[in-house]
Amino acid sequence: MNQATIKDTMVRTAEPFIGADGRIWKRVSVQWENLCYAPGQYVMLAGVKCGADWPTPLTIQRATGDRFTVIIHPDCPLYGLKAGDAVAVWGPNGTGVAMASGETAAIITDARGCLPVRPYVEAFGDHLSGVYLVGGGDASTVLRADITEKADDPAELKDRAAVLNADKVLMALPVGLIVKWKQAVPDDLAARTYAFIAAKIACGVGGCKSCFITSGDRSFGFPVCCKGPMLPLTAVDFARDQDSLIHYI
Numbered sequence: 001m002n003q004a005t006i007k008d009t010m011v012r013t014a015e016p017f018i019g020a021d022g023r024i025w026k027r028v029s030v031q032w033e034n035l036c037y038a039p040g041q042y043v044m045l046a047g048v049k050c051g052a053d054w055p056t057p058l059t060i061q062r063a064t065g066d067r068f069t070v071i072i073h074p075d076c077p078l079y080g081l082k083a084g085d086a087v088a089v090w091g092p093n094g095t096g097v098a099m100a101s102g103e104t105a106a107i108i109t110d111a112r113g114c115l116p117v118r119p120y121v122e123a124f125g126d127h128l129s130g131v132y133l134v135g136g137g138d139a140s141t142v143l144r145a146d147i148t149e150k151a152d153d154p155a156e157l158k159d160r161a162a163v164l165n166a167d168k169v170l171m172a173l174p175v176g177l178i179v180k181w182k183q184a185v186p187d188d189l190a191a192r193t194y195a196f197i198a199a200k201i202a203c204g205v206g207g208c209k210s211c212f213i214t215s216g217d218r219s220f221g222f223p224v225c226c227k228g229p230m231l232p233l234t235a236v237d238f239a240r241d242q243d244s245l246i247h248y249i
């Protein structure tokens with residue numbers, strides 16, 4: 001199991017955030033001094049006094065100084081959080097994706113996946129070779145980045161130099177499109193591709209088995225909550241696991 005730090009802390013700010021779906025989400029900053037995290041990690045957050053006592057996994061969007069920021073869906077019980085509310089947090093959970101000096105990464109997402117990949121877009125800076133949006137919509141304001149190109153199908157992008165030559169391709173797409181990509185690209189590009197895997201996260205620390213996927217020859221599978229949520233494409237057997245995957249956290 002992961003050794004997550006558990007804190008009782010408080011909401012510092014809560015403000016509206018316009019999502020790629022046009023709905024009003026909530027951007028919440030939570031007090032936590034000097035949180036050390038890697039892009040792609042998440043926290044489990046519960047707000048007992050606002051009635052959200054079951055923890056929800058939320059991607060860490062950024063962390064600076066004395067707080068970190070998450071973005072909350074309007075249907076999430078935590079949407080009612082306001083400044084000053086007490087919250088319980090454990091994390092950071094999961095494994096981020098690190099970039100070595102000189103490496104580049106291309107991001108391929110649809111509008112629904114833009115929040116899980118937003119931390120990478122923010123953090124990668126000069127490492128970013130391109131940001132590609134699949135399936136329409138407008139995610140540029142959420143991603144706070146220019147969209148390099150739009151496509152109907154990710155396979156259309158496999159010959160783009162910024163994708164083909166990237167050291168890593170990170171994608172947040174529905175399972176069907178991830179599988180199409182895997183089938184369409186050469187093996188070496190598939191081996192450099194990571195996909196956001198939306199398993200059912202319940203404990204976030206490897207203890208409850210709700211997020212285990214059965215890929216490979218491991219008889220008990222492995223926990224997405226600890227090893228992911230961005231996993232190498234080669235680590236996931238989508239034919240076996242697609243029924244246990246949901247679209248996004």
Ligand code: FES
Pocket residue numbers: 200201202203204205206207208209210211212223224225226
């Ligand atoms: S969420 Fe409990 S084991 Fe992963």
